[in-house]
Amino acid sequence: MNEPRIMLSWLAGSTMHGLRDENSDVDTRMIQYDDMESLLLQKKTDISHDAEHDISIIPFKIFIGLLLKGAPNMLEGLLAQDECLLAHDDIADSLRAHSDRFMMYGTIMSLLGMARSNIRLMSRPQNDDMAKTAKMQCETIRELRVAKNLADDGIFLIRTDTDELMEIKHGKFIRNGMISSSWSSFVSHELAITIDSSERSSIRRNADEETHAWCRTMLMEANARTLGID
Secondary structure, eight states: OOOOOEEEEEEOHHHHHTOOOTTOOOOEEEEEOOOHHHHHTTOOOOOEEETTTTEEEEEHHHHHHHHTTTOHHHHHHHTOOGGGEEEEOHHHHHHHHTGGGGOSHHHHHHHHHHHHHHHHHHTSOOOSOHHHHHHHHHHHHHHHHHHHHHHHHSOOOSSOSHHHHHHHHTTTTEETTEEOTHHHHHHHHHHHHHHHHHHHOOOOSSOOHHHHHHHHHHHHHHHHHHHTOO
């Protein structure tokens, strides 16, 4: 049986976002076509993670489904800078050339949801890992600002306000081993203006039927290539 083929692979996380420092891991995401055995036996495939090498492996079909929902972590792969792009084929190039098809209201809501989840986590009794908390603060503000920019201008930013975000990551809102009092008002303001932008945004609510049909065609083409069908 043939080995699974890679459609797209990129460096994600802090490397992609311009927030890498000496403590950062190297996060890699890899989009993989189903292999011949999986297709012939109709095996169900799912997202997997290689913890040793910090690689997330996402089957192509799942990747397409997540894109059609506007998933920001998958959309980043279509927008990866050249220095973060590890592998891509012609199908990946076609998707990357039309990444705007997948920028939608669901993307904004996903980013808001992740930010709110982080805010709730940080409101719980604190532990001693303030470096992890500062990193979460940084990620929360990044998510909110990406969401606001998408809502306001229809542009999904891979990197935004990196100098300020790096200051947050390195403890701007940590004092004496605790979250500083200024954090609450700062993040509340960022959340409020992002919600306001999201409610006023004219961005498309869902992927249109043409995009769904285009993605179905790509799925069929990818499977045909794996099976050796012209």
